[in-house]
Every structure is written in C-alpha cells, then in structure tokens.
Amino acid sequence: xxxxxxxxxxxxxxxxxxxxxxxxxxxxxxxxxxxxxxxxxxxxxxxxxxxxxxxxxxxxxxxxxxxxxxxxxxxxxxxxxxxxxxxxxxxxxxxxxxxxxxxxxxxxxxxxxxxxxxxxxxxxxxxxxxxxxxxxxxxxxxxxxxxxxxxxxxxxxxxxxxxxxxxxxxxxxxxxxxxxxxxxxxxxxxxxxxxxxxxxxxxxxxxxxxxxxxxxxxxxxxxxxxxxxxxxxxxxxxxxxxxxxxxxxxxxxxxxxxxx
Numbered sequence: 001x002x003x004x005x006x007x008x009x010x011x012x013x014x015x016x017x018x019x020x021x022x023x024x025x026x027x028x029x030x031x032x033x034x035x036x037x038x039x040x041x042x043x044x045x046x047x048x049x050x051x052x053x054x055x056x057x058x059x060x061x062x063x064x065x066x067x068x069x070x071x072x073x074x075x076x077x078x079x080x081x082x083x084x085x086x087x088x089x090x091x092x093x094x095x096x097x098x099x100x101x102x103x104x105x106x107x108x109x110x111x112x113x114x115x116x117x118x119x120x121x122x123x124x125x126x127x128x129x130x131x132x133x134x135x136x137x138x139x140x141x142x143x144x145x146x147x148x149x150x151x152x153x154x155x156x157x158x159x160x161x162x163x164x165x166x167x168x169x170x171x172x173x174x175x176x177x178x179x180x181x182x183x184x185x186x187x188x189x190x191x192x193x194x195x196x197x198x199x200x201x202x203x204x205x206x207x208x209x210x211x212x213x214x215x216x217x218x219x220x221x222x223x224x225x226x227x228x229x230x231x232x233x234x235x236x237x238x239x240x241x242x243x244x245x246x247x248x249x250x251x252x253x254x255x256x257x258x259x260x
Contacts, residue, residue, distance in 0.1 A: 123180055
C-alpha cells in the first residue's frame with residue numbers, strides 16, 4: 001500500500017510539528033491535524049491536511065482532540081471538497097532521536113480504534129542542533145511492523161508488536177535546528193500497520209536541492225512551474241510524458257534564475 005502526501009500536505013505537517021515543539025522540553029506538546037484525500041486501488045493520495053489547534057489536552061505522551069471541533073471540520077470539508085477525511089496526523093517531539101521514535105504508542109493504537117479512520121501519520125521530531133541547517137530530505141526503508149493495543153500497558157508505553165514480512169518506507173530530513181521522520185500507518189479495525197510513505201512534494205524539494213535551486217529566489221512564473229513539477233512527480237512512474245514535463249519545468253526554473 002502506497003500513501004502519498006501530495007500538494008502542500010508534507011510541508012504543512014512538518015511546519016505544524018515545528019510550531020508546537022516547545023522551548024522548554026519539560027513541557028512538550030504534540031501537533032495534531034486531519035488528513036483528507038482519495039484512494040485508487042493501493043494508492044492513497046493525501047491532498048490536504050488541516051492542523052487542529054483546539055484540543056482538550058496536550059501532554060508529552062498523548063493528545064486528546066476536541067471531537068466537536070473535529071466533526072465540524074470534517075463536515076465542512078465534505079461540503080467544499082471532493083476529498084474524504086481519511087485519518088489524522090500528530091507529532092512525537094523528543095529530546096533526541098532513537099530507532100522507534102516514530103512508532104505509534106499504545107495510546108495511539110487506542111486512539112485509532114476510537115476514531116476508526118483508516119490512516120495515521122506520525123512525525124517524530126527533535127531539536128538537536130544549535131545552528132540552523134538548510135533543508136535536507138531522504139527516504140529510509142525499514143522492516144514493517146503491526147501494532148496492536150496492549151491492555152496491560154500504559155498509554156505512553158509501546159503496544160504489542162509483530163514484525164511483518166515486508167519493508168516499509170519513511171520520509172526523513174533536517175531543517176533549521178530540527179531532525180525529523182514521518183511514518184504512515186493503516187488501521188484495519190484492530191491494529192496499525194506500517195505503509196509505504198511517499199510524498200510528491202518532498203520529492204520535488206529533493207529534486208530542487210539536487211539542482212541547487214533556492215526556493216527563496218523563485219519568480220512567480222517559477223512557482224507555477226513548481227506546481228507542474230509536483231503534479232508530474234505523481235505520474236512519473238506511469239507516463240514518459242510526465243518525466244519529460246518534469247525535466248522541462250526544472251530547466252525552465254534554472255533558465256529563469258539565470259535571467260534574474
């Protein structure tokens with residue numbers, strides 16, 4: 001199963017996690033939001049995310065969203081869009097990185113069972129640098145795991161885990177003073193399992209970094225080309241034309257930068 005964060009969904013999740021990362025690590029708080037998109041066979045496209053600032057409680061280990069607010073947002077979104085509410089995202093802020101930092105907690109599995117929504121994205125994040133770093137992004141593969149609720153464990157503890165006979169993929173990166181990793185999960189009614197997480201937006205940013213294109217210096221015409229690049233990256237494995245269009249718009253942006 002492939003879960004693709006398209007349009008501006010990746011950057012919104014990242015910036016929301018940075019926004020809620022506190023100066024005082026003893027008072028950590030999680031970001032939280034809603035995912036909207038559509039599915040086609042084994043490909044799910046998350047085209048829109050809605051950060052939810054209204055919650056009943058934010059602590060280091062858990063988040064309790066205001067369901068009245070969530071339901072109002074879902075209803076409004078269904079009226080103005082053809083996409084569906086497909087799940088939620090939240091952050092795991094930590095003082096340092098460790099291998100399981102983006103795994104769901106026991107409370108996360110319980111929350112998934114309560115919501116009964118098919119997908120969850122978790123962004124683990126730490127502020128581990130004294131100096132601001134430029135954006136860097138990459139994919140990372142790992143062994144997929146199934147997570148089930150452990151009734152004998154606390155909310156912040158690890159749930160029951162069973163390794164699956166397949167690989168999964170996350171999106172990793174560094175930005176400013178932060179290091180982060182995004183992982184996606186599918187809820188089947190009983191458990192959360194790792195999915196292959198992609199992002200055409202993140203791949204667009206990776207391509208710009210490879211070409212040494214500075215986003216802050218782009219013209220309005222080049223910004224339009226970025227939209228075309230991101231769209232063609234969704235289709236690049238299905239169409240030779242999409243690959244040619246991608247290369248065309250990359251070269252167009254480079255020409256515009258030289259002309260400036």
